[in-house]
Amino acid sequence: MLRLASSFLSVPSSLPHLLALLLALLAPAASAMELGIDRLESRGFDSLKGKRVGLITNQTGVNSAGRRTREILAKAKGVNLAALFTPEHGLDGKELAGKYVANRKDPVTGVTAHSLYGPTRKPTPEMLKGLDVLIYDMQDIGVRSYTYVSTMARCMEAAGECGLEFMVLDRPNPLGGLRVEGPPVEPQWISFVGQLPVPYVHGMTCGELARMLNDRKWMSAQCKLTVVKMQGWERPMVWRDTGLPWVQTSPNIPRADSPAYYVATGIVGSLAGLETGVGGPNPFEICAGKGVNPDSFSNTIKNLGLDGVQVRPYTAGGFSGCRLVIDPKAKGDLCVLALALLVETNRASKPDLFAKSPADKLDIFWKVYGSTTIRDQLRQGTSVQKIAQAWKPGVEKFREERKPYLFY
Structure with missing residues (x-):
């Protein structure tokens, strides 16, 4: 087999064909996607x-x-x-x-x-x-x-x-x-x-x-x-x-990875007194508040161990917290990340974020989150894990219910 390959490669006329094959293999694949x-x-x-x-x-x-x-x-x-x-x-x-x-x-x-x-x-x-x-x-x-x-x-x-x-x-x-x-x-x-x-x-x-x-x-x-x-x-x-x-789908979803950041901070961003980067060059990539220790805050979020999520301390303009780097294919639960950011920023806020937020912002928050129960849970000190665990039956039920409607 090696002798045959060596003989084939020694034929000059075959070189253009081999080069063309190599170029085809190395070229980036064109999108086969049809919308x-x-x-x-x-x-x-x-x-x-x-x-x-x-x-x-x-x-x-x-x-x-x-x-x-x-x-x-x-x-x-x-x-x-x-x-x-x-x-x-x-x-x-x-x-x-x-x-x-x-x-x-x-x-x-x-x-x-x-x-x-x-x-x-x-x-x-x-x-x-x-x-x-x-x-x-x-x-x-x-x-x-x-x-x-x-x-x-x-x-x-x-x-x-x-x-x-x-x-x-x-x-x-x-x-x-x-x-x-x-x-x-x-x-x-x-x-x-x-x-x-x-x-x-x-x-x-x-x-x-x-x-x-x-x-x-x-x-x-x-x-x-x-x-x-x-x-x-x-x-x-x-x-x-x-x-x-x-x-770009809207002013604050400029890149293809922006939806992942929207999941992480879009909910908490409905409340008053927080910085999420909206309106700047990195929308939804920041979670920061007043009186937050950026190092301990970032370490708490890191300790969640969410695959595909990196956290860095952030301080600017009187706000401190963390800067997020999220792989769109992250295996970590981004809604758990969102919940942890809410819990920790709320813990550092005096008074808490719910007390700080005017009625119109609270109304949006309840609608986005889908319930008012989270306020009582946070005030009672309910853990991130326990709150997130309560979501799971609904998520699994939905996974089953959606199956007949999936095309792909």
């Missing part, structure tokens, strides 16, 4: 021919080459893009969290973009008049409190009430499809920052969530639902595994 919009386009938009389309989208609605979905549909033969609908942060994703978004004319397509983050969070019958189908194409981040799936749920409800078809163009969950963790949301705290009764991190794509919420009747009306599935996505994949470019 829902790619697959719809590859079919020639056959299911949309002759229909008046309303598209729920923003700057994240792009195909795998980065071309805007609204532009693709506007130019597709036989498709009539008649209306756009925009979520929190607006059509371009530049509006700050919680700020009302105005209606506007889209300069790309010339179509009116109706705001679903202003006087209404749900399309009105007047907005939907004359449409045949609503299409949803936006990039979610896999966390219950991120409002894009809340917009999807309310649009599905409106479609059901008005007898419209509803289509979801599926996209990857940037946290992957295996991470399911965190507190549930109690029925009385269902809101736009917690519209669906799922764990804080649900591990589903928007198409899978749409299928589940429609079948389980989580909204008051159900719609005729179609999900255009992806091709090439698997549950262990985080965003960096997809080979796709990341489009």
Whole structure:
């Protein structure tokens, strides 16, 4: 065998072929990922021919080459893009969290973009008049409190009430499809920052969530639902595994790893008196308060032993605490990390964070966390482990309940 190989290598004419083979093996693999919009386009938009389309989208609605979905549909033969609908942060994703978004004319397509983050969070019958189908194409981040799936749920409800078809163009969950963790949301705290009764991190794509919420009747009306599935996505994949470019989903989710940090500090950041990096170059990557000892605080978080999570002492601008470095594929429970950050910053705060926070901030916190019980638990000195242990039955129940709705 060695003699044969040596003889083959000695033939000069074979060298270009060997070099080409080596280059092919060493070259970075092109993305084999096809998004829902790619697959719809590859079919020639056959299911949309002759229909008046309303598209729920923003700057994240792009195909795998980065071309805007609204532009693709506007130019597709036989498709009539008649209306756009925009979520929190607006059509371009530049509006700050919680700020009302105005209606506007889209300069790309010339179509009116109706705001679903202003006087209404749900399309009105007047907005939907004359449409045949609503299409949803936006990039979610896999966390219950991120409002894009809340917009999807309310649009599905409106479609059901008005007898419209509803289509979801599926996209990857940037946290992957295996991470399911965190507190549930109690029925009385269902809101736009917690519209669906799922764990804080649900591990589903928007198409899978749409299928589940429609079948389980989580909204008051159900719609005729179609999900255009992806091709090439698997549950262990985080965003960096997809080979796709990341489009900033909102002002404080600038990078593909930002969703992991959002899980870690997004809950505690609802309370007053804390610094999480929001508004700066490293949003959600910091957890700091007044009167916190950065070294002991960081050591306490390190001692949790969460795989894939690094902690460094942080002090700036009168705040001290820790700076986080999280591997998106971290095996550690990021909601346990979030809970520990809350427990330790609350312990150092005098008075505690709940007493410091005005009513409007507390209201948001209860809605994001999904319950008021955490305040009493912290004031009674309940451990991180005991609180997190109480989440587990709900998480495991959800894992079983979601199985029939998974596409991948």
